[in-house]
Amino acid sequence: MxxxxxxxxxxxxxxxxxxxxxxxxxxxxxxxxxxxxxxxxxxxxxxxxxxxxxxxxxxxxxxxxxxxxxxxxxxxxxxxxxxxxxxxxxxxxxxxxxxxxxxxxxxxxxxxxxxxxxxxxxxxxxxxxxxxxxxxxYKPLPDLDLTAPVNAYRAWVEAALPSLLASVQTLDADVARGDLAAARSDWLPAHLAYERLGAAYDSFGDFDDQIDATAAGLPGGTADKDWAGLHAIEYGLWHGASAPDLHDQTRALVAAVQGLTADFPSQEIDPGDLPLRAHEILENTLQFQITGSADAGSGTSLATAYANAEGTREVLSVLAPLVDARAPGLTARLDTELGAFQADLTATRDPAGAWTAAAAVTADQRRRLDADLGGLLEDLATVPNLLAPRTAA
The missing domain is CATH 2.60.40.420 (Cupredoxins -  blue copper proteins)
Known part of the structure; x- marks a missing residue:
């Protein structure tokens, strides 16, 4: 999203x-x-x-x-x-x-x-x-100092795209043979594979809407004919859509991911975007996943939150040398805070390992999630300023 x-x-x-x-x-x-x-x-x-x-x-x-x-x-x-x-x-x-x-x-x-x-x-x-x-x-940051982290992150995204494609092809094959139970099982891995790529969304252009748009803001809401992608498929899988109707959606999804995979090497990631995304990915997680507002029926928005944390961890890993040169110990603290937040998310799963819907977590679980994510976001908010280009300072 x-x-x-x-x-x-x-x-x-x-x-x-x-x-x-x-x-x-x-x-x-x-x-x-x-x-x-x-x-x-x-x-x-x-x-x-x-x-x-x-x-x-x-x-x-x-x-x-x-x-x-x-x-x-x-x-x-x-x-x-x-x-x-x-x-x-x-x-x-x-x-x-x-x-x-x-x-x-x-x-x-x-x-x-x-x-x-x-x-x-x-x-x-x-x-x-x-x-x-x-x-x-704080140490000034020349523009060119972000080149190596951006190149490293681009390489990571490019290496992850084939796995995303394979996962949506699996989902499409499930629907093509009419096995909607398998499709419901395979939908989440496909969605999480995309959500981990959080810092690259702005370079995905129109492919992002084709792959992961929600129904929010569409004139027809969930019935809008232009709604497409993983959330539209999620809605259909958990609201009684037929396999033939869903197959049109899954074929379009495969085509969109194929298009993104082919197009991405020519796309640019703005160097200034990477430090911003270190904070924004989980800020959006707080708004959409922890509240469950982006859930279209699967009840797995907390799994998405976990994937968002993984995506944030990858962004921080490529920025770590620049961050630590300006705020020693910050990336280590963020790593600990990310681990605590992910542990909170894992603790919401039921004894069988299934994810609990965001609306169904206990009050104690909610308090821990809110407290740990709030502290993490407070520290992540320093990263964009810390790495704002100051070439002539």
Whole structure:
């Protein structure tokens, strides 16, 4: 199922950088920039100058105005160019935004990157003294650093597509010979094989709707003549559809997966999408699978949630070197949290191993699922910001 679109506001990174303390310091400064030393910075075509020469360790807040005719990205960096401590990712001409954080002793500068390619860096200023709340900062990420993870993930998806094709061909063969009991058994492996490919959905184009669309938003709902794919077949299998009617659907599904398999090598995965999907896959799981709202009759949405966790784990595995260089220990913590969430899901299965419908889990099981997935999502939400490209920082 295609991921729900996210409204990632450029300016949000100023208030939600991937270090919790920095987020808190920035948010407070944004409400009252004058509460901390700093001053005003004007971004001009000829340069940007820092009003500071020295400051005490602790909160620092600037107000930055773009006095050019182009957009600007503004970073607060250390003088050694190794870490970023705050940023304004998208400052429009004529507008003013805060640039704020909490700094330890050291030397720092403000870097103004204009959308026409011009880069200016202020003279360095010194911070002296001690503070218990200084942020750790984060390493900038050049665009090209995401090339290797994207290529690794593409290779993984391409290697998984033949198994997806085999599973939908099995489902089609069941329906073709009229064995709907076998089809109900073989539907879930086919669906899970697709759901594990979560980070690639946007590169699948129209094939995603042909393979895994729900009936949500269709004029005719579940009776809509244009509804196709695994969920449409699920609905038919668990709502009394005949084998001949379902065979039209399963043949179309096989054709769609064959088309995707042939087309995928020519498709591009946007490098910026991969860090986003590390969070979005399970965010959608919370909305659609844990609630059971995407269930079309099989009662297996928690199995889908488990497959989504597997897909998230694969995304994190290719991003791990970049994440750990910027937040040591984060991928290990995420791996533990993923394991706990998957254990919660497995615990909902009945003694025979069958999946329990989302609506039928116990109150205690629901509380554990919600708590563990909530904590996992909170930590996953740091990954997109952590790996946002900051080529000129």
């Amino acid at each position: 295609r991921l729900a679109p996210q409204q990632w506001q450029w300016q949000a990174r100023l208030l939600a950088v991937p270090i919790a303390a920095l987020a808190a310091a920035t948010a407070g400064a944004a409400e009252s920039p004058s509460a901390a030393p700093g001053g005003s910075i004007s971004v001009r075509g000829s340069g940007c100058a820092s009003p500071l020469h020295t400051a005490e360790a602790g909160p620092v807040a600037f107000t930055v105005t773009d006095d050019t005719r182009v957009f600007a990205t503004v970073y607060l960096v250390d003088a050694a160019d190794t870490r970023v401590y705050a940023e304004i990712p998208w400052l429009t001409p004529g507008h003013t935004l805060p640039l704020a954080t909490t700094l330890a002793a050291g030397r720092y500068a403000v870097r103004c990157v204009l959308s026409d390619g011009t880069i200016h860096t202020t003279a360095a200023f010194s911070v002296t003294g001690d503070t218990a709340d200084a942020v750790a900062g």
